Amino acid sequence: xxxxxxxxxRQVNELFINIDPIQAGGRLTSDAMKAxxxxxxxxxxxxxxxxxxRLDYISxxxxxxxxxxxxxxxxxxxxxxxxxxxxxxxxxAHTYVRKGDPVLLTSLSHYTEFLAIEEEGxxxxxxxxxxxxxxxxxxxxxxIEEVKREFGRLPVLALIDHVDYQYGNMHxxxxxxxxxxxxxxxxxxxxxxxxGILPVDGKDLGVDFVIGSGHKSMAAPAPSxxxxxxxxxxxEVFRTTSIIGDVTQRKFGIKEPEMMGCTLMGATLVGLMASxxxxxxxxxxxxxxxxxxxxxxxxxxxxxxxxxxxxxPRRHTLTRVDTIASFDRMAESHKKRGYYLSSAxxxxxxxxxxxxxxxxxxxxxxxxxxxxxxxxxxxxxxxxRENGLPIKE
Amino acid sequence: xxxxxxxxxRQVNELFINIDPIQAGGRLTSDAMKAxxxxxxxxxxxxxxxxxxRLDYISxxxxxxxxxxxxxxxxxxxxxxxxxxxxxxxxxAHTYVRKGDPVLLTSLSHYTEFLAIEEEGxxxxxxxxxxxxxxxxxxxxxxIEEVKREFGRLPVLALIDHVDYQYGNMHxxxxxxxxxxxxxxxxxxxxxxxxGILPVDGKDLGVDFVIGSGHKSMAAPAPSxxxxxxxxxxxEVFRTTSIIGDVTQRKFGIKEPEMMGCTLMGATLVGLMASxxxxxxxxxxxxxxxxxxxxxxxxxxxxxxxxxxxxxPRRHTLTRVDTIASFDRMAESHKKRGYYLSSAxxxxxxxxxxxxxxxxxxxxxxxxxxxxxxxxxxxxxxxxRENGLPIKE
Numbered sequence: 001x002x003x004x005x006x007x008x009x010r011q012v013n014e015l016f017i018n019i020d021p022i023q024a025g026g027r028l029t030s031d032a033m034k035a036x037x038x039x040x041x042x043x044x045x046x047x048x049x050x051x052x053x054r055l056d057y058i059s060x061x062x063x064x065x066x067x068x069x070x071x072x073x074x075x076x077x078x079x080x081x082x083x084x085x086x087x088x089x090x091x092x093a094h095t096y097v098r099k100g101d102p103v104l105l106t107s108l109s110h111y112t113e114f115l116a117i118e119e120e121g122x123x124x125x126x127x128x129x130x131x132x133x134x135x136x137x138x139x140x141x142x143x144i145e146e147v148k149r150e151f152g153r154l155p156v157l158a159l160i161d162h163v164d165y166q167y168g169n170m171h172x173x174x175x176x177x178x179x180x181x182x183x184x185x186x187x188x189x190x191x192x193x194x195x196g197i198l199p200v201d202g203k204d205l206g207v208d209f210v211i212g213s214g215h216k217s218m219a220a221p222a223p224s225x226x227x228x229x230x231x232x233x234x235x236e237v238f239r240t241t242s243i244i245g246d247v248t249q250r251k252f253g254i255k256e257p258e259m260m261g262c263t264l265m266g267a268t269l270v271g272l273m274a275s276x277x278x279x280x281x282x283x284x285x286x287x288x289x290x291x292x293x294x295x296x297x298x299x300x301x302x303x304x305x306x307x308x309x310x311x312x313p314r315r316h317t318l319t320r321v322d323t324i325a326s327f328d329r330m331a332e333s334h335k336k337r338g339y340y341l342s343s344a345x346x347x348x349x350x351x352x353x354x355x356x357x358x359x360x361x362x363x364x365x366x367x368x369x370x371x372x373x374x375x376x377x378x379x380x381x382x383x384x385r386e387n388g389l390p391i392k393e
Numbered sequence: 394x395x396x397x398x399x400x401x402x403r404q405v406n407e408l409f410i411n412i413d414p415i416q417a418g419g420r421l422t423s424d425a426m427k428a429x430x431x432x433x434x435x436x437x438x439x440x441x442x443x444x445x446x447r448l449d450y451i452s453x454x455x456x457x458x459x460x461x462x463x464x465x466x467x468x469x470x471x472x473x474x475x476x477x478x479x480x481x482x483x484x485x486a487h488t489y490v491r492k493g494d495p496v497l498l499t500s501l502s503h504y505t506e507f508l509a510i511e512e513e514g515x516x517x518x519x520x521x522x523x524x525x526x527x528x529x530x531x532x533x534x535x536x537i538e539e540v541k542r543e544f545g546r547l548p549v550l551a552l553i554d555h556v557d558y559q560y561g562n563m564h565x566x567x568x569x570x571x572x573x574x575x576x577x578x579x580x581x582x583x584x585x586x587x588x589g590i591l592p593v594d595g596k597d598l599g600v601d602f603v604i605g606s607g608h609k610s611m612a613a614p615a616p617s618x619x620x621x622x623x624x625x626x627x628x629e630v631f632r633t634t635s636i637i638g639d640v641t642q643r644k645f646g647i648k649e650p651e652m653m654g655c656t657l658m659g660a661t662l663v664g665l666m667a668s669x670x671x672x673x674x675x676x677x678x679x680x681x682x683x684x685x686x687x688x689x690x691x692x693x694x695x696x697x698x699x700x701x702x703x704x705x706p707r708r709h710t711l712t713r714v715d716t717i718a719s720f721d722r723m724a725e726s727h728k729k730r731g732y733y734l735s736s737a738x739x740x741x742x743x744x745x746x747x748x749x750x751x752x753x754x755x756x757x758x759x760x761x762x763x764x765x766x767x768x769x770x771x772x773x774x775x776x777x778r779e780n781g782l783p784i785k786e
Contacts, residue, residue, distance in 0.1 A: 003431040004424035004667035007454045010431045012440055026435020031397035033433055036660065038396040038403045040429050042419020042608030042615050047405055047744075061400045083476035083616050086653045094512065107638065111645040111654060118636040118650045119487065126640040215435030215659060222435050222659035223476050223616070243511040245500065247519040252504040257511045260479045261504060266419075266608060266615035267429065267660060274397035351440075 012351055017372050020352030021318050022165075024366035025197050025217035028271060032219055035274035036267045044266045052254050055262035055269075056080060066273045073280060074195065074210050076202040076228035078238060080256075081264045081272065085192045085213040086112035088227035089159065090119060091258040092188050092209055095237045096157045097122040102147045104155040104185065106135045106171070108164035113190065116159075125155060127176075133167045134311065135160070137175035144183055158185050162200075163193040167310040168318030168362075177206040186233060192216050193318060195226065196279045197366065198286040208233045214268065219275035224268040292373035293317045293365045299377030304390040305329070309360065317366040328358040330387045344383040350376060405744055410765050413745030414711050415558075417759035418590050418610035421664060425612055428667035429660045437659045445647050448655035448662075449473065459666045466673060467588065467603050469595040469621035471631060473649075474657045474665065478585045478606040479505035481620035482552065483512060484651040485581050485602055488630045489550045490515040495540045497548040497578065499528045499564070501557035506583065509552075518548060520569075526560045527704065528553070530568035537576055551578050555593075556586040560703040561711030561755070570599040579626060585609050586711060588619065589672045590759065591679040601626045607661065612668035617661040685766035686710045686758045692770030697783040698722070702753065710759040721751040723780045737776040743769060 003009040012018050013027050028036065039045060039061075048060045056067045071079040082088045089112055097103055099121030105113050107126040117124050127143040129135045140158075147155050158180045162173045173189055180187040188209040191200050195212025196219065202210040214224025229237055238259070241252045255261040264272070293314050300306050305325025308314075331338040338356040345353055353361060365373055384391060396402035405411050406420050421429065432438060432454075441453045449460045464472040475481045482505055490496055492514030498506050500519040510517050520536040522528045533551075540548050551573045555566045566582055573580040581602040584593050588605025589612065595603040607617025622630055631652070634645045648654040657665070686707050693699050698718025701707075724731040731749040738746055746754060758766055777784060 003427040004663075005670050006458075007428055007431075007663060007667055009427070010434075010437055010440070010454075012437075013434055020436070020440070022439070023434065023436045028433045028435075033430070034396040034402070035400055036429060036433050036614075037426070038400075040421045040426055040614050040664070041403075041406055041416065042421075042613065043413070043416045044403055044405075044615075046415070047403070047413070061403075065399075083480070084653075084658075087476070087480075090653055107640045109638075111634075111643075111648060114636045114638070114643075114645060115634060115648060115650045115653050118634060119653075124636060124638060126638050128640045220435065221429075221433050221614070222437075222661065223657060241504075241508060241511060243507050243517060245502075245507070245517060245519050247500045247521045250504075250507075252507060255504060255508060257508045260477075260483055260508050260512075264616060265477075268615065270397075270400060271433070274400055277398050 016349050016351040017368065017376055018352045019350060019363040019365070019376065021362040021364045022216060023352065024317065024364040025193070025219065026215045026222070027219060027367060028221065029219045029275045029278045031274040031278065032221075032271040035270040036221055039270040040267050042266055045269055046265060054254055055265065061270060061273065063269065063273070066276065070226060070276070071228055074200055074202050074228045075204065076210055077231040078234040079226055079228040080238060080259055081269055082225045082227050082259070083264060083268070084215065084223035085190065085211045085225040086116065087223070088209070088211040088225055089113050089116035089188070089190070091227060091237055093117055093120050093122065093157065094258060096186055098156070101156045102151045102153070104140070104143060104147070104158035106160060106164070108133065108135065108166050108169070109159060109161055110165050110190065110192065113159045122156075132311065133169050133309070135171040135176070137172060137179050140176045141179045144179065144185070154183050155185055157188065159188045159190060161190040161192070163316045163318065165193065165318070167320045168193065168314070168316040169311045170315040173207065174205050181206060193316065197283060199283050202228060214272045218272055218279050220272040221268050224264055224272050289317050289366055290314060292368050292370055293319065295370070295373040296363070296365050296377045296380070299380050302381060302392045303327070303384045304392055318362065318364045320360065320362050322360050324359045326384065326389055330389065331358045334387070340387070341383065344386070345379060348379045350379055409742050409744040410761065410769055411745045412743060412756040412758070412769065414755040414757045415609060416745065417710065417757040418586070418612065419608045419615070420612060420760060421614065422612045422668045422671045424667040424671065425614075425664040428663040429614055432663040433660050435659055438662055439658060447647055448658065454663060454666065456662065456666070459669065463619060463669070464621055467593055467595050467621045468597065469603055470624040471627040472619055472621040473631065473652055474662055475618045475620050475652070476657060476661070477608065477616035478583065478604045478618040479509065480616070481602070481604040481618055482506050482509035482581070482583070484620060484630055486510055486513050486515065486550065488651060489579060491549070494549045495544045495546070497533070497536060497540070497551035499553060499557070501526065501528065501559050501562070502552060502554055503558050503583065503585065506552045515549070525704065526562050526702070528564040528569070530565060530572050533569045534572045537572065537578070547576050548578050550581065552581045552583060554583040554585070556709045556711065558586065558711070560713045561586065561707070561709040562704045563708040566600065567598050574599060586709065590676060592676050595621060602630075607665045611665055611672050613665040614661050617657055617665050682710050682759055683707060685761050685763055686712065688763070688766040689756070689758050689770045689773070692773050695774065695785045696720070696777045697785055711755060711757045713753065713755050715753050717752045719777065719782055723782065724751045727780070733780070734776065737779070738772060741772045743772055
């Protein structure tokens with residue numbers, strides 16, 4: 001079925017259990033879908049834009065109110081929407097990083113954080129995760145001292161992922177932030193896998209910025225995200241324009257250069273807004289999500305040779321698993337080679353495993369019902385059994 | 394009717410003739426609406442992302458093919474999608490502008506071009522439009538010489554709007570580009586009001602970059618846009634990442650820092666793609682659009698005292714009009730004050746005039762049927778007649 005010329009109508013989330021590691025938190029709520037339909041047209045939220053002519057001042061649809069609620073919910077002072085979390089990294093890096101400046105991130109940081117540093121000519125310095133793939137405050141303190149020795153000055157910014165994209169491990173941002181604050185290093189909390197998934201309290205964490213991803217974790221269309229700041233940092237990153245036209249003497253009001261003026265004008269913003277009440281509720285139910293994840297990891301661990309590479313017990317639903325000594329053993333002799341696993345899952349209505357992956361791969365159980373989690377767990381065991389893999393009793 | 398908690402279901406384009414100056418070209422086609430529904434979920438276009446893991450390499454949905462077709466259609470060498478035209482300005486400015494560098498734009502340039510310059514610490518220098526609100530190649534040459542005298546060097550970049558947002562006037566970018574090329578100044582063509590509206594041929598214009606807006610003129614959801622470049626400039630703006638993690642020695646493949654990696658992942662991109670075949674067709678029908686615009690401007694000019702401030706005859710459907718000596722004369726004595734005009738239009742099913750505007754205002758007839766244009770024309774005359782304004786025979 002096609003939805004437009006040459007474009008297949010996507011039904012992955014309608015017809016399948018989707019275990020894709022990055023897609024689970026970005027499925028639209030039905031309210032968001034309705035809102036996207038109502039506000040699909042380009043500048044749809046701008047009908048009632050009045051002075052001072054900035055997106056976050058519009059009251060119908062209730063964009064201004066949404067900004068206030070969102071800041072309060074994150075326990076931060078101000079918030080702006082951005083076209084993806086990465087555009088938040090970019091704005092913050094652009095404000096604080098100059099050519100040659102050392103910038104702190106971690107050995108598990110997302111590539112978009114590196115790109116934000118690269119754009120400014122900054123020098124990335126990774127806090128090394130331990131053998132357990134956890135980033136600690138001690139490691140952060142050591143790295144800061146190391147940077148101080150190497151550069152003769154401190155990192156100008158630290159970008160720390162609360163839950164990293166590689167292992168889904170939950171790092172102690174609060175303790176790391178305490179260290180960063182001792183050195184007066186502004187700290188950016190990357191909540192791409194947490195904001196919209198579990199409760200996030202910026203003031204309690206003691207961070208300067210909280211960034212979230214709408215299309216990854218807030219049930220919104222892409223590209224969307226949020227950038228929250230403390231009052232002190234808001235004055236820096238959300239500073240208003242001061243440029244003046246030399247001929248016309250034009251000024252541009254309260255537009256913010258780091259935001260490039262107004263940001264999310266239509267479907268993306270309204271999708272984010274429509275999902276927000278649901279997102280506020282769902283973060284309170286994260287225990288249930290972990291229970292579902294446990295059902296699936298238990299099943300995987302029952303397959304002899306399988307290892308969960310993420311921290312265990314899990315504190316997030318994004319999970320990295322090593323099946324080299326289980327599923328991968330059959331890949332060489334199977335007529336479908338490594339494709340047998342994704343193919344067997346798909347036959348059972350499960351999508352999201354990279355086709356051909358049998359060694360080290362990731363999945364995400366976020367948003368499943370208990371029944372779906374059990375179905376998925378049983379499917380892994382059944383595929384193993386079918387292929388003669390030993391199963392622990 | 395509400396589409397979600399506190400959000401009114403918008404029906405402006407379903408129930409009204411919408412004359413809003415910036416919204417006309419961004420209404421979704423029905424194919425785009427279907428595509429947005431199918432791809433509303435966050436990372437919906439990433440199901441089949443395979444190595445080298447970059448958005449514009451994905452073949453299902455046919456994103457790679459779309460990029461090729463789009464570049465060919467604009468007669469440019471490469472193209473990327475961006476979250477709005479402004480993010481294209483930002484990427485280009487970031488590549489060429491350093492602190493203190495003079496940058497050329499015009500006295501009619503959009504504020505987002507100024508912000509892109511401000512972000513880099515560039516110094517804006519406006520080519521003055523003439524008394525007729527037209528920017529000429531002679532004025533560009535004069536300004537370049539002026540900058541040379543003032544700074545002892547040339548502008549590092551020129552951003553020129555083909556059709557400006559203030560008057561909807563069509564400036565001779567081709568002649569201006571010829572001048573810029575003589576001085577070796579890279580020239581960015583801002584096609585926010587042209588790409589998707591009328592035919593644009595980058596090589597014929599002789600420009601280095603063509604930027605278009607998805608949500609303004611390509612019937613796509615916001616934020617979306619396109620940034621096209623010549624091969625020479627593509628190597629500069631679309632250069633790939635070279636940053637390396639100091640601990641992990643990680644590199645990030647062919648991701649592009651100015652794009653912040655992948656750009657439009659879901660509904661925005663697929664909306665752009667689904668509308669593209671229709672957009673390619675509609676640019677060929679621009680004569681019809683001008684004929685409709687003529688019906689409306691003729692009616693407005695029949696109201697004594699009304700002036701069209703845009704170039705006349707019109708070459709674009711975005712039009713600026715002065716009704717100080719016509720509609721505004723009744724505003725003071727009318728019980729609704731200046732709101733009588735927008736209110737009388739709304740009663741007739743016409744929206745998009747800023748409530749209260751009776752002096753100088755803008756409208757856009759783009760996308761109307763001939764019948765709608767005649768209806769709108771008659772409505773202006775009827776409202777004038779109702780309020781006792783003299784009408785020329």
